[in-house]
Amino acid sequence: MILAWMIIILLLGGVGAWAANRFSALWSRSLSLVALSIDLVLALVVVASPSRESGTGQWLVQLNYNWIPQFGISFHLGLDGLSLLLVFLTLFLGIISVLCSWNEVREHVGFFHFNLLWILSGIIGVFLALDLFLFYFFWELMLVPMYFLIGIWGHENRIYAAIKFFLFTQASGLLMLIAIVGLYFVHGRATGIYTFDYLQLLGTSMSPAVAMWLMLGFFVAFAVKLPAIPFHSWLPDAHTEAPTAGSVILAGLLLKTGAYGLLRFVVPLFPDAARVFAPVAMVIAVIGILYGAMLAFAQTDLKRLVAYTSISHMGFVVLGIFALNGIAMQGAVIQILCHGISTGALFVLVGALDERIHTRNLDQMGGLWSVVPRLGAVTMLFALASLGLPGLGNFVGEFLVLFGSYRVNIPLTVLATVGIVFATVYSLWIIQRAFHGPMREYPKLRDLSPREVGITALLIAAIVWLGFSPQPVFNIARPSVESVIQNVSEQRQDNPWVVGTLGSSGQGGTP
């Protein structure tokens, strides 16, 4: 039940925050924070005492109610290590989003927080749903409030961006719906049981061609969200035009639902098709890494630049997932978390900068270091995270992905590694253009306020912790990753390493 509460609390909190705006904006902000904190506590409770009676195997907690039994639809939620990590990320970035909108959002504060919390509950639903119909329901639930968030509180070109975002995700979502229904009937015809339940649909036998088409239906939906080349072009507009909180949620969480979908649905439901398709996906991933980085370097709008870096970094996630081995997949998982934190942080910082100098144009910046040194130092740190500096989390993710993908495909791994040089170029470019160089005339600027110092300190602590001691994350994610890998490599006895060594992996944590 605790899982349902996590979703319900956010939904209710959203309504409450909307209503509370009658009293004051502060009430809706605080109420949102309270709702997120309660969820965080619930998530911690799950970690501390996994209720073993309802959980089996990789699942720590499950919840299963009949919903529309005539069609085999149930309200089935389940939480395993992978979902748990992503739920933590969602709540963490949710809190950051509320805090970073404290001053930025001044109109319709109640409705803003309503949308924010409903997006977050949709995202948590996506990470928990174990019924494909329910999954689709949550998938759409994220979409509409996000549309409003961009369209109402966004920047100059917000309506265009909001509609573009909506069309891309909606169109691809429909493809997924077709694939879901297709899978429903394939399974029903084969077994006589018509169900949308994920655990029952696992291992459905079908012809390779059918599997490939259904898999592609899912893949396209998730590839759009990720986004992967060539479905990425909604992203720069949406990220750039969204308010800061919107960008943080888009980059930090919404993109992750795509990666999560690949890990949870594409590979486990269609292991054979995924294996056949893996080389193509890896090529798409590497093109994304290089192409995204090159586009990022070309931009003069700082926010757009950061947006394009997401394409590049999410390429590593796709590469890691489709390398189909334990190391790369663990790398993909931690890259998901680290990208959420580091890019979220960069959007917060760009937002803070925009609040101060009222431009995001790099050509109009320069020498900011001497005016706002703390802002500069923090931006530098996250730019370094973005270029994969060891000691910060992104390095662990990217290198594990590359270590894993090397054994699968050397040329693609080499190209992806070149992407790290590209990342160096655009990251240094940000620092050079905005913070270094001759100082421009600025009106009196404030350095980071205590609230902003608090936000960035949380983000820094997270990224440094993941850089030096990521082992807890691996331990939590291991059962999920293991089951995905075992599933996909069952027929592949020629490479026993993949399963064998994962099974024997040590319990090493921090002493």
Next chain:
Amino acid sequence: MLHWLWLVPAFPFAGYLVLALAGARLSRTSVASIGVGTVGLATLVACGVGLSFIYSPPVNHTYSQTLWTWISVGNFSPKIAFYLDALSLVMTLVVTFVSFLIHLYSSAFMIDEEGYSRFFAYMNLFVGSMLTLVLADNFLLLYLGWEGVGLCSYLLIGFWYKDPVNGRAACKAFIVTRIGDTAFAIGLFLLFTQLGTLQIQEVMQRAAQQWTAGSSLAVAASALLLGGAVGKSAQLPLQTWLPDAMAGPTPVSALIHAATMVTAGVYLIARAHVLFSLAPSVQLVVAIIGLATLLLAGFSALVQRDIKRVLAYSTISQIGYMFLALGVGAWSAAIFHLMTHAFFKALLFLAAGVVILAMHEEHDMFKMGGLRSRLPLTFWTFLVGAASLSALPLVTAGFYSKDLILWGAWSSPSGSTWLWVGGLVGALLTSLYTFRVVFLTFFGELNHEVSYAPDIRLRLPLIVLAVLSVVGGFVELPRTLGDRPLFSNFMGSVLPALEHVGGDTRTELALQIIAAVVSISGIYLAYLFFLRRRSFATGIAGSTVGTVLRRFWFGGWGFDWLYEHSLVKPFVWLVRANKDDFIDSIYDGIARLNEVFYGLLARTETGKVRWYMTGIAFGAIVAIAIAVFL
């Protein structure tokens, strides 16, 4: 005492944290005492560890200390762990000791700078990272230190960030070395995939067991590591970043771009010597790169006007000697030269820093002159450093280390006369350009009146380093001169001794005499050209051939130009051309197409019944036709 090892890198890191978090609120005195103090403590601990290592050696002359497991996924389990053996001990001592002296120097040198605490924060971070690099027990942790020192190099080159020229130099340094690092990273992927570990000693053992000499995997792995080493150590073809790196403050040039970081590539190859021994072809490439670099950089050093740029090219050239030594398998000779070079090159930079300070930020040697009498201590210490760099026979450290390299190039099984001759030409160039600096700067007429009394914190490091630049060589006396190879013996537990096949003691003596003559004649030529008969030099430089060559060498043999036009500009052009992402225009096209169709269809909505009737009739005919004919 050995279990205190982790404190050696921990102290500078702690200093960094304090300065980064609270530096802005601290007074200059406290900043300096934290910055210098933590490095001093690290030096003390390192000395203690060193003494205990020497007097009560651990088993197998190695000691390792695991702090925690960094990552453990499958069989991939690098740890945060330190590994001490003779090689890493020597490196640790050199790094801590030189760092401490340079920190002390900086506390006075940088006193008027705005970012005093920022400077020391970066410097401490650098020392910590460098120590992590040399003490790392696995390649991933070594890579962490490797990237960390690269970052600090970037931050410190661009320390005066308001001038975009400095920023450009900083970015160039980071990006060029990162290109090498990419090769290094791919090398790590290869090593782990093939050998299943990243723990350095394990890697070496398994490589020696599983790979035969000359096997393609060994060649690929060592070539990739070489890529990283070449970038970091500014060797051909990735040497272009180092001369520009002189944009940073002088203590930075002394510490990072002369004594420690740039020699990391040499350390890496020595560390992985088992791997390189398995790939003789790559080892030959190392020797050739070293030789080519030392010559090219030597010529470039000869025509620079900026005193720091001469020293920068000289550093590239001297590291070329170290690569030459590594290439012929004279491992301990390379590390020996690394050590002596750290002493005398740091000394030269620090003394040059005093000169620049006294000349009010003037870098051009042709505007200096006659400073001998005005800056006596600086002059004498610089002279000692210059003599050591020029390998002045018998009395300088540089003589012993360079001699060992030349002897190795001649007598090693993979050595040859050509390598030796090349090294000898380099030696001539070295003493020529070095004493060109000495004569132009300190002799001749006084161009500017200078009165400057360096602080004790500036003088002390100069004196200590000058002493080391002399006595540092006596730890390794060749067979012909006392035969006390203490250094090689100490290194023997890690680095295999070189087998000399090319000559007996008499040959060695003859070669030494030739080298000594070459060194001294270089100094004499410098005296002739740049002090006695300036017209000689100007005459040669002014001739047609001279002008062309001078320009060519001055610009570093056109490498910058080449890279600018073949890589940077096309890349920037390509990126700019696609700024708006052509893929997006496909989607735009779809949207436009929809609008066009919408417009066409909207036109049919005329409100005229006649049109609608026609449409219905026409549609009916088509429908009937389809029904009838199909």
